[in-house]
Amino acid sequence: MEEKNIALAGLLFDFALVTKALHWTVRGNDALPLHEQLDELFDDLISYADRLFEDAFANDDNVSFDASLKSPANLISTEEVITFLKSTLARVIEVTEQEGVDKGRRGTANIVDDVAEGLTNWLYLFKLYDTP
Numbered sequence: 001m002e003e004k005n006i007a008l009a010g011l012l013f014d015f016a017l018v019t020k021a022l023h024w025t026v027r028g029n030d031a032l033p034l035h036e037q038l039d040e041l042f043d044d045l046i047s048y049a050d051r052l053f054e055d056a057f058a059n060d061d062n063v064s065f066d067a068s069l070k071s072p073a074n075l076i077s078t079e080e081v082i083t084f085l086k087s088t089l090a091r092v093i094e095v096t097e098q099e100g101v102d103k104g105r106r107g108t109a110n111i112v113d114d115v116a117e118g119l120t121n122w123l124y125l126f127k128l129y130d131t132p
């Protein structure tokens with residue numbers, strides 16, 4: 001059952017890499033604050049992925065994953081980047097909450113809960129760009 005946690009960890013790692021790319025490519029209105037937030041989001045995502053992969057290592061789970069996020073290298077305007085971030089955050093939150101990530105182990109459950117909470121806070125923050 002641990003495969004679901006590994007899939008989540010892989011998704012978070014993919015998302016982190018794309019986020020770092022967007023940190024470098026974003027241009028336009030509000031590009032500077034978004035550029036900085038993208039780096040903070042990258043750090044959080046890498047940390048979440050690391051906690052899950054470390055948990056898998058500690059529990060001797062098999063680890064393999066495929067990259068599943070397409071890199072939106074063509075997304076460079078702040079509006080496009082924010083739209084991508086909101087939809088991806090919503091998707092990953094759904095994975096953590098609704099697709100039945102295995103939370104059978106207490107330590108793993110705590111990590112998954114932290115990830116869901118952190119991602120929800122990020123989604124709230126990016127939604128603030130919508131309000132004029």
Ligand SMILES: [Fe+2]
Nearest residue numbers: 023024035039
């Ligand atoms: Fe940088």
